[in-house]
Amino acid sequence: MIDIKSLFDSEIEKLIIENGFQKFRAKQVLDWLKKGVTSFAQMKNVPKDVISFLENNCYISTASIERKLVSKLDGTVKYLFSFHDNEYVESVVMNYNHGYSICISTQVGCKMGCTFCATGKSGYSRNLTASEMLAQIESAQKDLGVRISNIVLMGMGEPLDNFDNVTRFLKLVSSEQTLNIGMRHITLSTCGIVPKIKELADMKLQLTLSVSLHAPFDELRSKTMPINNAYNISELLDACRYYIDKTNRRVSFEYALIDGVNDSDECAKELSKLLSGMLCHVNLIPVNSVQGTGYIKSKLKRQQAFVDILSACGITATVRRTLGSDINASCGQLRRKYKEGGI
Numbered sequence: 001m002i003d004i005k006s007l008f009d010s011e012i013e014k015l016i017i018e019n020g021f022q023k024f025r026a027k028q029v030l031d032w033l034k035k036g037v038t039s040f041a042q043m044k045n046v047p048k049d050v051i052s053f054l055e056n057n058c059y060i061s062t063a064s065i066e067r068k069l070v071s072k073l074d075g076t077v078k079y080l081f082s083f084h085d086n087e088y089v090e091s092v093v094m095n096y097n098h099g100y101s102i103c104i105s106t107q108v109g110c111k112m113g114c115t116f117c118a119t120g121k122s123g124y125s126r127n128l129t130a131s132e133m134l135a136q137i138e139s140a141q142k143d144l145g146v147r148i149s150n151i152v153l154m155g156m157g158e159p160l161d162n163f164d165n166v167t168r169f170l171k172l173v174s175s176e177q178t179l180n181i182g183m184r185h186i187t188l189s190t191c192g193i194v195p196k197i198k199e200l201a202d203m204k205l206q207l208t209l210s211v212s213l214h215a216p217f218d219e220l221r222s223k224t225m226p227i228n229n230a231y232n233i234s235e236l237l238d239a240c241r242y243y244i245d246k247t248n249r250r251v252s253f254e255y256a257l258i259d260g261v262n263d264s265d266e267c268a269k270e271l272s273k274l275l276s277g278m279l280c281h282v283n284l285i286p287v288n289s290v291q292g293t294g295y296i297k298s299k300l301k302r303q304q305a306f307v308d309i310l311s312a313c314g315i316t317a318t319v320r321r322t323l324g325s326d327i328n329a330s331c332g333q334l335r336r337k338y339k340e341g342g343i
Ligand code: SAH
Pocket: 116, 117, 118, 153, 154, 155, 156, 157, 158, 159, 189, 190, 191, 210, 211, 212, 254, 256, 285, 286, 287, 288, 289, 290, 330
């Protein structure tokens, strides 16, 4: 079966024409898809033979709301969405001053096995298709009655481990065919799959690349992020420089501050050295405690000392405000609890 909402309009047109229908039928089908129909039978002005062809060969993917949690602290909304095969992913909608942002998932689970991450802990099921990434945004917009203006690919999964579907999604979501959200309003976060960062750079999309670094020494990084055994810090930073070179875009580095693990002065100094002269920004995140990891967030004083060292070395860094802390907004935690019957 063809996942019709993952197709570009030119591909839908080709599908319709090659199966013996008139070209303008494709335009009608596209218009209905844009309106958000969930079945082909809802396409009222489309003739029966076209409908039955579509029903026999294609499906319309949707993301159904399985659970919804709203933060009492800041209004952040967390969704658990289900797909046609009963797989679940999480998305989070945040309301910043400049509009609504959504953090979407790109895979059901993740293969990368980072030790601090709830998603990494619950294993990998499958890749999401482009339409399933889109559907998370469409469902959230419909439910909240708002227009979402910013997207971060920072939910469950490693986007660059699902490269073809993710790049297809990026092209779709930024086109008039769907939501028309510009690349400059999209951020893609990766644990550091070096060849794929280079491939993305060569595509010269104007999106923000966010790299989860979390440690400045290879030995320490390999302990928490197994991907570092395949591509070490020096190779990763070379790929980031390549990305900046190709796109002229500032790269963000994510650094989760974990008490007694990666928050020493020595780590801050080494991080400053590594990033010196690079067009970048560092986001420091007090680590979210995930059951079974034993990690706790750095003390406030330590967080400040870490920022101060980076700033003194000319590296711009901010400690990220944690939103939705009362609803386990860090991705992977809700699905894990749900599967274990906790909610
Ligand atoms: N796989 C991608 C994107 C999804 S993870 C990546 O790793 O970048 C999104 C972000 O959440 C990453 O920066 C990741 O390192 C971070 N993260 C995961 N678990 C966390 C936790 N317990 N506390 C803080 N940040 C966490």
